[in-house]
Amino acid sequence: MSNHTSDTLYVEGLSKTYGEGSTAHEVLSDVSLEVHPQELVSLVGPSGAGKTTLLRCLSGLLEPTSGRVRLGDRPVSKPIEDIAVVFQDYRGSLMPWMRVAENVTFPLQGKGVAKAERDHRAQEALEAVGLGDAGNKYPWQLSGGMQQRVAIARGLAYEAPILLMDEPFGSVDAQTRFDLEDLTLRLRRELGITIVLVTHDIDEAVYMADRVVVLGGRPTRVLETIDVGLGDDRDQIGTKENHLFAELRSHVLNQVRHNPAI
Numbered sequence: 647m648s649n650h651t652s653d654t655l656y657v658e659g660l661s662k663t664y665g666e667g668s669t670a671h672e673v674l675s676d677v678s679l680e681v682h683p684q685e686l687v688s689l690v691g692p693s694g695a696g697k698t699t700l701l702r703c704l705s706g707l708l709e710p711t712s713g714r715v716r717l718g719d720r721p722v723s724k725p726i727e728d729i730a731v732v733f734q735d736y737r738g739s740l741m742p743w744m745r746v747a748e749n750v751t752f753p754l755q756g757k758g759v760a761k762a763e764r765d766h767r768a769q770e771a772l773e774a775v776g777l778g779d780a781g782n783k784y785p786w787q788l789s790g791g792m793q794q795r796v797a798i799a800r801g802l803a804y805e806a807p808i809l810l811m812d813e814p815f816g817s818v819d820a821q822t823r824f825d826l827e828d829l830t831l832r833l834r835r836e837l838g839i840t841i842v843l844v845t846h847d848i849d850e851a852v853y854m855a856d857r858v859v860v861l862g863g864r865p866t867r868v869l870e871t872i873d874v875g876l877g878d879d880r881d882q883i884g885t886k887e888n889h890l891f892a893e894l895r896s897h898v899l900n901q902v903r904h905n906p907a908i
């Protein structure tokens with residue numbers, strides 16, 4: 647698989663209000679952040695903070711109320727080919743009547759990729775997530791963890807330099823979650839992609855990231871951006887035993903606790 651390097655992704659003064667008049671609800675207020683090429687940035691905040699809202703704005707699927715998103719000097723005001731998304735709920739995003747391979751390839755149809763190339767990319771992406779034999783199965787024949795790997799494969803097959811992931815490891819057991827986290831770190835390195843990972847899990851945010859953007863408050867804003875100086879080689883036991891990891895997670899936890907959303 648090939649993924650070319652992208653420009654920096656900028657979020658500038660982004661606010662989002664749902665509804666109007668007396669039912670208006672300002673979810674995000676003046677959020678600014680940057681994601682550099684090949685970085686992994688975690689966006690962490692409590693449930694209901696507006697993480698999915700922010701990610702949808704980053705992908706061009708949702709229009710902010712004010713502020714903007716741009717990739718280099720190009721505005722992201724609709725979905726673009728440079729940005730792939732792994733949605734929050736794989737159960738809602740995999741089509742039960744489509745085989746696994748078709749689930750991986752169907753976004754490529756919209757991108758105008760020819761059938762032979764689509765099939766080739768699907769197989770490569772499924773192999774990358776350890777599901778090279780599952781293309782002919784239906785999603786419901788796979789475990790939850792495998793279905794999440796299919797959703798990740800679909801994001802990879804799109805061959806976008808930027809992958810936005812919305813709580814992609816939710817609703818699986820802890821061991822599967824750790825495996826999926828490490829799989830993502832490995833693929834990210836191999837493919838040189840930029841990843842924005844949305845999560846409410848503070849350990850996961852720190853473990854995965856080069857930088858953590860802490861979201862909180864009411865309405866939600868950026869509370870802090872933290873450089874995670876844990877190096878490139880992470881492992882589930884060693885990294886999490888590191889005193890720096892413990893300090894970072896306590897720091898983020900305190901921020902989130904003292905600035906609750908909702």
Ligand SMILES: Nc1ncnc2c1ncn2[C@@H]1O[C@H](COP(=O)(O)OP(=O)(O)O)[C@@H](O)[C@H]1O
Nearest residue numbers: 664665673691692693694695696697698699700
């Ligand atoms: N389409 C929508 N219309 C109205 N309110 C919404 C919509 N989507 C999300 N919300 C509200 O915005 C807030 C943030 O939601 P969301 O972005 O899903 O948060 P998170 O992903 O952090 O859990 C919640 O209060 C939610 O109810």
Ligand SMILES: [Mg+2]
Nearest residue numbers: 697698699734
């Ligand atoms: Mg969400």
